[in-house]
Amino acid sequence: MCRTQGLILIVEDDAFVAMDAADSVVLASIEADTAEGVPDALGIPEREEVSAAILNFHVRDGTVTPVIERLRECPHR
Template identity: 75%
Template sequence: MPRKQALVLIVEDDAFVAMDAADSVSCAGAEAVTAESVTDAIGILEREDVSAAILDFHVRDGTVTPVIERLRERHIPYRVVSGSPVAELAAKGVPLDLCARKPADYLAIVGSLVGIGSGRSLPPLG
């Protein structure tokens, strides 16, 4: 049965931040699925029809670059929300215009991904 709502993958190893992001996704009218690790996120991508993703850069088992590669292959929009230095994100090939600094406005991020919610643009990392 086709999904009626957008499904947003949240990859975040801090439970409170993941809950905040999931709540914002829900408030925007989408469904959230969470993962605490790269391994779990890749498993979800293989099983679910994910519409978009919100990723912390560093999670329990490393950086999310393998997840980003799979998202790019499938043309799934994503945003990276991180406290990591901008230079580190850029060095790993993450486009800085797809990044936001923690703490983040997750409702704005969801809106920028799937055209729902507030739809405000992301604040610059600078």
């Protein structure tokens, strides 16, 4: 998938914080995709080209270390 400005992945388990971050990203005319936990977040780089990420390191189901590792190995980079 090709984008001119990419996609920002937001991983945050607090819905209000996630919505606020996504709104800020969208106001900058950049697409955002959010996930509340690690399993959901891990699938996004498989489907989308992620340009950057905003990560809450500790979410309900653990740390986002696996997400960071997936983003580092993503073939889109």
